[in-house]
Amino acid sequence: MAMNRAWKKQVTSIPSGTQIQGKFKGNSYLIKRKIGEGAIGTVYLCQFGKQTAALKISEKQTSMTLEVNVLKALKQVRGNLLGPALLDVDDWLAPNRQTYTFYVMEYVHGESMQQFFRKNGASWLGLLMVQLLEDLEKLHKAGWVFGDLKTDNLLISQAPPKIRWIDVGGVTQIGRAIKEYTEFYDRGYWGLGSRRAEPSYDLFSVAIIFLEIFYPQRFARPETKRANLLFKKIDKVKALQPYAPVLKKAITGKYTTSAEMQRELKQIIFSRKNQSRSKTGKIGLSEAMWIFLFSILSILTSLCF
Amino acid sequence: MKKGTLRQILLLTDGCSNYGEDPAATAALAFEQGITVNVIGILDHDENEDSHGLEEVEDIALSGGGVSQLVYSEALSQTVQMVTKQAMNETLQGFVNQELKQILGKDQRLEDLEPEKRGEIIEVVEELGETTDLEVLILLDTSASMHHKLQMVKEALIDLSISLNARAGKNRFTIYSFPGKRKNIQKVLDWTPKLDSISSVFPKITSGGITPTGPALREAIYQFGKKGLLRSIRHGDEPGLEETGY
Known part of the structure; x- marks a missing residue:
């Protein structure tokens, strides 16, 4: 692999303006700029015709x-x-005569979890957890597990979030x-x-994702009593308090399905909203409303198909 | 295709050998025997990837049919399991490619197929990687300069066992360190399916200035041979993937 180092450098820094043309199908994509880099490949924003898309190579x-x-x-x-919609798959014969594999997918607009919560506040926590669990349930039911579930692999698109x-x-x-x-x-x-x-593998990551929002610098893993440390970190965050029992159960692998975790989460959200409405009013109500709308929407979509 | 056992030697070292035969030649010998040699070169913080003396790492893996990677000790865990899995997949893909040649003709390689059509073949490789049995002999350089890296190595090996044991296929690990006392290598842990017990047996640093990587590799090959022999006497099963081409 060390051998590949020189080639890698080139594929991780394709200059904007480069045309990438598929070897088999011949479709051509104009590279605009780099938007991400992972263990497997580099993602660029690209253009074909009038459409903008993401290209991973x-x-x-x-x-x-x-x-x-x-x-x-x-x-x-x-x-x-x-996931993002898949648009094209092909190989690219680069000027350095190396062949690279690329695929083109839908470009998802949105902000990172951190940005979103900094702007909109913790009142959205419950809703986004419910949403994530909803999607995971569908994925798990289809026989798959997300695996590398982390903040970097998620975006929050807007209106509605x-x-x-x-x-x-x-x-x-x-x-x-x-x-x-x-x-x-x-x-x-x-x-x-x-x-x-297995589904519980993803649910552990869900708990960590929502914990990380409040610990952007993360924290080190201790030699022993690791679950205890995670519990303490949850307990220290005021905004997570209502959800603490659910997060702790996810960390210790108590849920076997995403639906089960979602159900308990919804129970907490709705009972809490009923209390807080009489006290503070607005914020809690709007969040509960979104969740209500979202639930109806997901029922409707499942009816359609 | 008959399912067999993949055999790997994982060499963890931080520098160049200075005693005995050329390790790259010995690695080629291992590859001849159907054993893949992977090498991880552990860097010090004042070294960079182009550091002189670590070229050997790449040479050994190249002639051993395996994968090499240079890494700082913090990133060791992920690297160890990535290298192991990648080498497994490459070996398996080699077998599959050979089968493909028989079906598609001599000059057809996977690269020549349209990407859309590669999917199913890669899926077969993935399935094999999930279910095939794996034996890894870990060969650990314990010369003096490895001193502050051994803790990370230990964690990386425990982590490797967690990852591989999530597969459906069976795993067996053994650990040898080198240089040994008056020998080229020293057994640290006998063949075992899990590595979570290594904390208590983990080797101490050996003093002395020699790094006999070549002779250590030769001994490692011999250990595989010995075990194969013992096993075939005990259970009468065939060792390895010989019939698919090695």
């Missing part, structure tokens, strides 16, 4: 092909756009070994479970 043919497989499989999950998945490289068939993970969100790293793909 890498010399790792096998990993790229697996990602494409996943994106194709997600398309078939009942009437839902779980909706969590979108932007990188599905870690998506793994249930029962297999998790394909890709990030230590901080990985229950194996924390000594709190295996790396076998």
Whole structure:
């Protein structure tokens, strides 16, 4: 792999204005700028015709092909756009005579979790957790686990706020070994479970994602009593208090399905809203309303398909 | 295709050998025997990736049919499991490619297929990687300069076992360190399916200035051979993937 270093440098810094043309299908994409970089490849904003899209390119043919497989499989999950829509797959013969694999997908506009919560406040926590769990339930039911679920792989698109998945490289068939993970969100790293793909693996990461919003610098893993440390970190955050019991159960792997966690979360949200409405009014009400609207919407979409 | 056992030697070192035969030649010998040699070069903070003396790392892996990676000790955990899995997939893909050649003709490679069509083949490789049995002999350089890196190595190996044991296939690990006392290598841990017990047995640093990487690799190959022999006597099963081309 050290051998690949020189090529890698080139594929991670394609100058804007470069035309990438597919070797097999011949479609051409104009590179605008780099928008992300991961273990597998580099993502660029690109243009074809009048359309803007995201283009991921890498010399790792096998990993790229697996990602494409996943994106194709997600398309078939009942009437839902779980990942970004896949538009094209091809190879590019670069000027350095190396062949790279690329795929083109829908460009998702949005802000990061951190940005969103800084701007909109913690009152959106419950709603976004419910949304994320809703999507995960669909994914799990289709036989997949997200795997590398982390803040970097999520965006919040606007009006109304909706969590979108932007990188599905870690998506793994249930029962297999998790394909890709990030230590901080990985229950194996924390000594709190295996790396076998099962719904509870994702639910652990969900808890960490919402904890991380309040600890952007993260924190170190202790040698012992690791669950205790995570519990303490949750307890210290006032905004997380209503959800603490649910988050703790997710961390210790008590939920076997996403729906189960979502149900308990909704119970907490609605009972809390009823109390807070009489006291403070506005914020709580609007959040409950969004969740109500969102629930109706998801019922409607599931009826349609 | 018959499912067999993949065999790997994982060499963890921080510098160049200075005693005995050329390790790259020995690695080629291992590859001949159907054993892949992966090498992880652990960098010091004052070194960079182009550091002189670590070229050997790449050479050994290249002739051992494996994967090499240079890394700072903090990133060791992810690297160790990435290298192991990547080498597994490459070996398996090699087998699949050979089968493909028989089906598609001599000059057809996976790269020549349209990306859309590669999907199914890659899926077969992925499935094999999930279910195939794996034996890893970890060969650990314990010369003096590794001193402050051993804690990270230990954590990385425990982590490797967590990752591989999430697969459906069986795993067996053994750990040897080098240089040994009056020997080229020293057994640290006998073949075992899990590595979470290594804390108590983890090797101490050996003093002395020699790094006999070549002779250590030769011993490692011999350890595989010995085990294969023992096993076939005990259980009468065939060792490895020989029939698919090695």
